Amino acid sequence: MKRALIVVEGQTEERFVKTVLRQVLEPIGVDIRPTIVATKVVKDGANFKGGLRSFGQFREHLRRVLQGSGGALVTSMIDYYALPADFPGMVSRPLGGTPRQRVEHVERELRIAIGQQNFLPFIALHEYEAWLFSDSVTIPGVLTEPHKQGAFAAIADAMAPEDINEGPATAPSKRLQAMFPLYRKGLHGPLAAERIGIPAMRAKCPHFDGWLLQLEHYATA
Structure with a gap:
């Protein structure tokens, strides 16, 4: 090892x-x-x-x-x-x-x-949260807001996660916080990442x- x-x-x-x-x-x-x-x-x-x-x-x-x-x-x-x-x-x-x-x-x-x-x-x-855009279903599910899946998918499917820019209002974390006010990086980030899985992140x-x-x-x- x-x-x-x-x-x-x-x-x-x-x-x-x-x-x-x-x-x-x-x-x-x-x-x-x-x-x-x-x-x-x-x-x-x-x-x-x-x-x-x-x-x-x-x-x-x-x-x-x-x-x-x-x-x-x-x-x-x-x-x-x-x-x-x-x-x-x-x-x-x-x-x-x-x-x-x-x-x-x-x-x-x-x-x-x-x-x-x-x-x-x-x-x-551009940051850790970009990887959470590798899947358009998991984040709305983790935040128990499935009705926002369409809006989230519009972002996640429009561009590669690593191409989401680093603007102060458009960085991945800022987009998550704007769409899901209850999002907490330390709580929801690792949980969503585990559900999405490394293979999906690598592919995107x-x-x-x-x-x-x-x-x-x-x-x-």
């Missing part, structure tokens, strides 16, 4: 790794362990965790994870939406490129900036699929 550490932004992503991602990676020999970015390190006592405010904060947490990794693979699962502007590659993103081209540019620059062979950067397009989200392909390759390398 190979070990892999995933740096995530918060408890929702941590739960996704433990309850959804682990189901597909453990059977192929990858012991996957999430670690939440620390927002404040306290010398005596528990650290404050959750939220990504700057590249420096991310880099410091990642440095500690890499130091304790023992050479195991270290990867990330952070959102492209609202990614701090000081992240490597953000100011040099290709103008007019597709969302995937832009995020892959940032990932390449991030890998160069970190400079560790066992670090595999992954930045979700090629950038996410590409990351999982690399994790699968790590299992057999």
Whole structure:
């Protein structure tokens, strides 16, 4: 069994790794362990965790994870939406490129900036909630609002989930909150993701699929 550490932004992503991602990676020999970015390190006592405010904060947490990794693979699962502007590659993103081209540019620059062979950067397009648009039935069911399925399907079927843009009112999470005021990321997000399943997400989200392909390759390398 190979070990892999995933740096995530918060408890929702941590739960996704433990309850959804682990189901597909453990059977192929990858012991996957999430670690939440620390927002404040306290010398005596528990650290404050959750939220990504700057590249420096991310880099410091990642440095500690890499130091304790023992050479195991270290990867990330952070959102492209609202990614701090000081992240490597953000100011040099290709103008007019597709969302995937832009995020892959940032990932390449991030890998160069970190400079560790066992670090595999992954930045979700555009955020975790995009994957919940891989299925047009599950979210209305989880929120017990089946009468909104048609409106939700109009969005989910109109474009690939990873192409839903990152505008402050049109990002995947903002669309969910506008349509389903009772939506709570920590409660409904992992539940919906588990019901949708990784195969459906991979089929609709090629950038996410590409990351999982690399994790699968790590299992057999």
